[in-house]
Ligand code: ADP
């Protein structure tokens with residue numbers, strides 16, 4: 475299979491080609507059509523299997539092909555457990571948005587809070603973030619998620635290990651509306667609390683597990 479067989483904007487396909495990527499990985503092949511169909515998804519596959527593009531491409535496509543619910547609020551929020559992981563995802567996202575009119579920022583723990591508040595006030599479409607810092611900005615009303623169309627949790631198992639459950643619930647409540655799509659990715663689903671958080675955040679999700687032993 476080729477990326478061009480997915481219903482993706484030609485600017486996205488061109489960026490993928492520039493990345494030197496031709497054939498989708500298994501998780502991409504299975505997750506992208508489900509995410510493009512607007513369904514909630516819980517997906518797992520091992521580290522290094524290409525999960526980042528499995529959610530960034532459908533997220534970009536949704537922004538391109540649908541009308542924004544809100545002019546001000548971010549349209550997509552991607553959460554990761556650590557700064558380093560968030561920076562890796564943000565660098566791939568920047569390549570994808572470079573070709574479009576969309577604006578992406580990162581909001582990470584350990585960076586200047588006021589600078590972040592300023593960046594949030596400039597109405598980015600996309601935010602890549604760590605959960606604690608986003609929860610802080612929500613509490614300070616620097617950020618509203620009423621117009622959020624896509625909530626993506628990457629490395630969900632590690633976010634739970636790092637104790638981000640309360641922040642995830644706060645973010646979920648701030649973006650609680652019918653038209654939100656939620657995608658959850660993890661290296662493993664063997665985690666005590668992952669089904670609980672999935673039940674809270676996801677709405678009748680499809681499940682994709684590549685390389686699972688059962
Ligand atoms: P994961 O999140 O599953 O650990 P990543 O999304 O970080 O994996 O991808 C790992 C590496 O594989 C990255 O360098 C990425 O650019 C590359 N990659 C992603 N998709 C493909 C693909 N379809 N073909 C070849 N390489 C890919």
Ligand code: MG
Nearest residue numbers: 522525526628
């Ligand atoms: Mg990853």
